[in-house]
Amino acid sequence: MILHDFPLSSASYRVRIVLNLKGLAYEKRNYALRAGEQRAPAYLDVNPAGLVPALETDGLRLGQSLAIIDYLDAVHPEPRMIPADPVARARAMEMALTIACDIHPINNLRILQYLEHDMAQDKPAVDGWYRHWVEQGFATLERLLPDTPFAGGDAPNIVDACLVPQMYNARRFKVDLTPFPRVTDMADRAGALAAFAAAAPPKV
Structure with missing residues (x-):
């Protein structure tokens, strides 16, 4: 599981929290946003929006922090982040x-x-x-x-x-x-x- 990340990105920070709460191991790849590294062609292949975070896992490439959290809840349901009720x-x-x-x-x-x-x-x-x-x-x-x-x-x-x-x-x-x-x-x-x-x- 790879998290495309930037330490000060609050959206990436959300995903790091959830990965930690669920006890999931992951590799971080950091991008210098002010230098525009997230707009490099290789990264746009991962996340066409040119934003962090993006998650790569089991052949899936997924952007948007709340979409990532929803996905993690579906495949790793404990502890639950989004209530079922x-x-x-x-x-x-x-x-x-x-x-x-x-x-x-x-x-x-x-x-x-x-x-x-x-x-x-x-x-x-x-x-x-x-x-x-x-x-x-x-x-x-x-x-x-x-x-x-x-x-x-x-x-x-x-x-x-x-x-x-x-x-x-x-x-x-x-x-x-x-x-x-x-x-x-x-x-x-x-x-x-x-x-x-x-x-x-x-x-x-």
Whole structure:
């Protein structure tokens, strides 16, 4: 099993967490995103989107972190990341997608580079953009999170796998977390678990 990765990619970080939680061995291949290595023809054969992560396993090449997590749940169902119960599944996906669709895509590296290079925005403006969308998403999660030890319930699931990397980046960009005590508490509780800690990027 090969994970095409970049340590600071929050989408890749999600997949590393899930692989660790499931106890799956894998090989990492890292790409320097700012240097454009993910757009090299050889990598585009693996993932035509030119993004990380991508997973190669048993002849399958798969991009998109949530698709990868769904696949891993199907072939390695324990511990389960996406609940089987329809209501619990819908709630988990609502929260995971708040991060994966409402926060992350408009804050990932290619968007920040576009703002900086193509739109001629300075670093304070770009960082302000980043913080704005994190704050919007975290405000939603603060209301959605259940009264349980983890965002996923009694044990971490796909929500925690999305939340912990987003919290890591929120701190990198100095988001004021004071209005989001439940989000912060749940992210920190999950992040302290061994599977999460082992997936974390190096200190930057």
